Amino acid sequence: MIEIEPVRGTDPALKALLDGAGLPTDDLQGVGPIFFIAAENGSVCGSGGFEPAGRDILLRSIAVAPGHQGRGIGKKIALDVLERARRFGANLSPLQGDGPPAPQQGSQATGQSEAAG
Template sequence: MAETPRLAARAVAGSDPALIAALTAAGLPVDDLTEPGRGFFAYRSGDRTAGFGGIERHGAHVLLRSIVVPEGRRGEGLGRAILAHLMTEAAGSAAVWLLTTTAAPFFARHGFRAVSRAEAPAEILATRQAAAICPASAVLMTRRPEA
């Protein structure tokens, strides 16, 4: 596996225009970005934008929010680096959960496993992502964070 790029992470608000533009351009949801409990990050590699990602804390569990890398920077390992940072942010949680319609193979390569919604805790199923925003066809995946 190629070396993971070094990223500089900066916390950003859910209302950050660059975050919203990147998610919108990638066809990812933006409806609930400003609700409480979310933490988003902008990432840079050198002097260039490397992408965005975020998490939501729900009790002992964390919901991983969309990871987005600019189209011209895909294939550089930036998604892997962003995921590594978000998993560090989730340390101490019981499990990290996500819903995806397109990126299940990426997350499976990084230790996530697909599960039925019946296996998810109530806190995750009650999120806007699980209950309303993501389609029922979205794959639910989970992984335990490193200690």
Template sequence: MSPVTFAPLPHGQHNVLRPALEAARLPTDDLDQPGRSFFELSDDQGPIGFVGLEGDGKDRLLRSLVVLPSRKRQGHGGLMVAYAEAHARQGGVRRLHLLTTTVADFFRARGYRAADRAAAPAAVVGTAQFSSLCPSSATYLVKDLA
């Protein structure tokens, strides 16, 4: 594996992120809204994938994790989660929350645990992902970072 870089995407620069999320059938309606930070994992061959963090304060939403099809099954998803968690910790985040309809086991293997949606903090409940973009059948998972 060649050396990788994990870098923030400039706000509104979603020309590669949006089609990648659409191809993976992940929500894109709120990408340009404030309070969202997206990151790209890349190497000398180009983009590998993307992940986002949403919100402010101690509880934030991990969202929009996608690995480009040609780069799957190489450990990049786990690497992106680790980078996103480290970035969140550096920003004072204590817990990451997420919703998924397809890869709950992937996140459970990385320390995320099932949680009751009714107990989610207001900062998470107020996101479009939580309130309208992800179906109520999505698995809600949480990980303590502290």
């Protein structure tokens, strides 16, 4: 069973997971971003987070460890993080992707566009 728990940006498991996925880690500390680690049987398998922006939030990168990819864990993390953001009071989530798309989950590269607002 996947358990998703909040962590601080200083958590070494979070940094290691993002580093391994080639995602930025220079802004993990500080006020704003709220991060979560997903674990299965005590083993870290993914992470996600959000950053409040007024009544909106920015969904942070979702990362899934290589040995756990292709099982829907990224989708589970994203849905969990979005639900937590909704409870936080967020209205919507502009999306920004830095990593490669996950076609098995319906993601595809579309280029850059402006968020509605």
